[in-house]
Amino acid sequence: MKDKLLLIQKHLKQGTLRKMWAQSKWILQYGRRYWKSMVLYTLLGIAGSGVSLISSLISKDLVDIITGHQTGKLLATFAAMIGFSLANILVSQASGYASTFINLKVDSEIKNDIFAKMLVTDWESLTAYHTGDLVTRWSSDASNISNGILNWLPNLIIYTFRFVSALAVVLYYDPTFALFALLGIPFSALLSRPLLRRMRNNNQKSAAMNAKMYGFNQEAFSNIQTIKAFDLIRFYTDRLKSLQTEYIRMRLDFQKMSILTSVLMSIIGFIVSYSCYGWGIYRVWSNAISYGTMTMFLSLSGTLTSSVNSLASLIPTAISLTISAGRLMDIVEMPQEDYSQDSAVEKFGKQHRQEGIGLIMKDLDYTYRTGTKVFSGASLEAYPHEIVALVGPSGEGKTTMLRLILSLLKPQKGSFHICAGRNEKEQLAMSPSTRKLFSYVPQGNTMFSGTIAENLRNVKPDATDEEIVEALKLACAWEFVEKLPDGIESEVKERGGGFSEGQAQRLSIARALLRKSPILLLDEATSALDVVTERKVLKNIMQDTYPRTCIVTTHRPTVLNICSRVYAIRDKRCEVLDEEAITRMMEDF
Numbered sequence: 001m002k003d004k005l006l007l008i009q010k011h012l013k014q015g016t017l018r019k020m021w022a023q024s025k026w027i028l029q030y031g032r033r034y035w036k037s038m039v040l041y042t043l044l045g046i047a048g049s050g051v052s053l054i055s056s057l058i059s060k061d062l063v064d065i066i067t068g069h070q071t072g073k074l075l076a077t078f079a080a081m082i083g084f085s086l087a088n089i090l091v092s093q094a095s096g097y098a099s100t101f102i103n104l105k106v107d108s109e110i111k112n113d114i115f116a117k118m119l120v121t122d123w124e125s126l127t128a129y130h131t132g133d134l135v136t137r138w139s140s141d142a143s144n145i146s147n148g149i150l151n152w153l154p155n156l157i158i159y160t161f162r163f164v165s166a167l168a169v170v171l172y173y174d175p176t177f178a179l180f181a182l183l184g185i186p187f188s189a190l191l192s193r194p195l196l197r198r199m200r201n202n203n204q205k206s207a208a209m210n211a212k213m214y215g216f217n218q219e220a221f222s223n224i225q226t227i228k229a230f231d232l233i234r235f236y237t238d239r240l241k242s243l244q245t246e247y248i249r250m251r252l253d254f255q256k257m258s259i260l261t262s263v264l265m266s267i268i269g270f271i272v273s274y275s276c277y278g279w280g281i282y283r284v285w286s287n288a289i290s291y292g293t294m295t296m297f298l299s300l301s302g303t304l305t306s307s308v309n310s311l312a313s314l315i316p317t318a319i320s321l322t323i324s325a326g327r328l329m330d331i332v333e334m335p336q337e338d339y340s341q342d343s344a345v346e347k348f349g350k351q352h353r354q355e356g357i358g359l360i361m362k363d364l365d366y367t368y369r370t371g372t373k374v375f376s377g378a379s380l381e382a383y384p385h386e387i388v389a390l391v392g393p394s395g396e397g398k399t400t401m402l403r404l405i406l407s408l409l410k411p412q413k414g415s416f417h418i419c420a421g422r423n424e425k426e427q428l429a430m431s432p433s434t435r436k437l438f439s440y441v442p443q444g445n446t447m448f449s450g451t452i453a454e455n456l457r458n459v460k461p462d463a464t465d466e467e468i469v470e471a472l473k474l475a476c477a478w479e480f481v482e483k484l485p486d487g488i489e490s491e492v493k494e495r496g497g498g499f500s501e502g503q504a505q506r507l508s509i510a511r512a513l514l515r516k517s518p519i520l521l522l523d524e525a526t527s528a529l530d531v532v533t534e535r536k537v538l539k540n541i542m543q544d545t546y547p548r549t550c551i552v553t554t555h556r557p558t559v560l561n562i563c564s565r566v567y568a569i570r571d572k573r574c575e576v577l578d579e580e581a582i583t584r585m586m587e588d589f
């Protein structure tokens with residue numbers, strides 16, 4: 001007793017129980033939405049239990065009629081028996097169909113909901129997780145929750161009903177029989193204890209292991225080229241083997257314990273059923289009960305044992321559910337982005353479509369949560385029809401500045417606004433909502449599998465072929481697309497496969513231009529182009545009649561003299577370079 005109290009105290013101290021309670025409340029809050037499905041599922045389950053109970057009673061009558069213990073209509077009882085057996089099959093099939101249907105529906109709804117929440121989660125918080133881990137949480141943990149919501153509570157009611165109703169019938173006919181039938185319960189309870197203790201541990205380990213495996217596979221498959229180039233095939237196959245060995249060891253370890261438990265449970269089951277059998281024969285022999293009652297007892301003792309085992313199995317299910325809930329709560333309870341300015345931004349964008357939209361950032365401070373301070377008192381401005389360049393050594397903060405502009409990161413200090421044209425007075429604070437006014441071409445390849453036209457229409461579904469060709473021309477991509485046999489209907493493979501790096505970059509730029517966003521951000525997006533093409537692309541963007549504000553980050557100073565303004569990121573600030581400094585930079589290159 002003292003041990004138990006100490007254990008509970010330890011759990012309370014660690015907050016395990018408190019956590020489990022919070023996780024259960026979180027599941028219930030989802031469950032509330034689906035109460036109708038839960039009620040339907042419960043009713044079907046109770047109907048099934050009722051039908052099988054009545055079948056047992058009819059089978060008793062049938063045996064008694066046959067053995068001459070009871071006079072009755074043999075045919076009618078036989079027909080009732082067949083009728084109820086058929087009803088049993090129908091109810092269990094209907095319940096199976098309903099549960100699959102509801103399960104699929106609830107599963108997709110919960111996954112949609114969690115997916116949407118993940119997408120609006122603060123970017124920096126989300127990047128703390130490996131994408132493999134995120135995918136595993138979203139797929140397996142969400143499925144676990146949807147299964148649990150639908151089954152756990154209804155099953156608790158169904159199994160309890162099954163147990164209580166069978167027990168009531170047994171008690172009614174012969175209370176001594178109940179003692180035999182329930183003989184196994186204390187043993188089952190005793191056995192489930194060590195299983196439960198390890199269950200929670202194992203569930204946690206298994207979820208983490210799945211995430212690790214998924215992450216490994218995902219990274220390996222998307223980096224096959226690098227693996228080959230560095231001759232890492234052996235290393236990666238060995239790594240997979242060692243992960244699999246770790247996984248198998250963990251599963252087998254758990255399986256061994258499960259086998260031991262189920263062997264012991266089965267032995268207990270045998271003892272219980274043979275005791276029931278012996279006791280039944282004795283009662284029939286001493287004329288206390290009929291053959292029919294004995295048959296019914298035997299079938300009901302099976303029901304009692306199985307419903308107790310089913311009730312016991314709900315405990316590990318609850319544990320695995322709370323673990324999944326905890327893993328999802330980690331994600332969905334992270335800070336969320338604020339999209340409250342959506343309509344204000346839309347209105348602002350429409351109002352100032354003609355003059356374009358600029359941006360003004362003043363005295364920004366930004367430090368990553370890891371403690372890396374990137375900006376201190378940095379200011380930057382960019383207006384329509386301008387190309388503003390951000391230059392600076394690697395790791396100085398160019399990409400971070402673009403993330404700040406996109407409100408993926410929030411500065412700790414400073415003012416940051418978009419403005420109408422060059423009018424500083426008419427402005428709107430930057431927020432995740434202002435992102436809809438931007439097009440962003442990040443570093444690396446961002447094309448999807450599909451045709452060139454499909455890729456471009458991803459950002460503007462109603463774009464005509466002419467608009468697509470115009471965007472391709474501005475991005476200097478038309479010169480190679482027009483030579484392709486299928487033109488804009490040519491296939492692009494995963495991650496821009498089938499095209500050179502520079503060609504894929506130009507396609508990405510064309511896609512961003514097609515969107516006609518007031519502000520265009522190019523992060524090293526022209527790095528794979530030759531100098532002539534790079535200058536041509538930027539000149540085209542500058543000369544386009546659309547009032548676009550363009551910000552580019554670059555390592556190459558060769559295009560700086562065509563930019564409206566050049567900021568050098570140094571000493572955590574953005575310093576405007578004069579003509580002389582730009583010329584010097586170009587000469588030094």
Ligand SMILES: Nc1ncnc2c1ncn2[C@@H]1O[C@H](COP(=O)(O)OP(=O)(O)OP(=O)(O)O)[C@@H](O)[C@H]1O
Nearest residue numbers: 127368370372374393394395396397398399400401
């Ligand atoms: N997600 C992050 N979390 C923590 N620190 C980061 C993160 N991303 C970048 N940093 C750090 O912030 C600093 C600026 O990085 P950033 O990527 O902005 O540089 P950059 O100028 O764009 O570099 P490059 O020219 O190599 O692309 C670096 O010291 C980098 O290590």
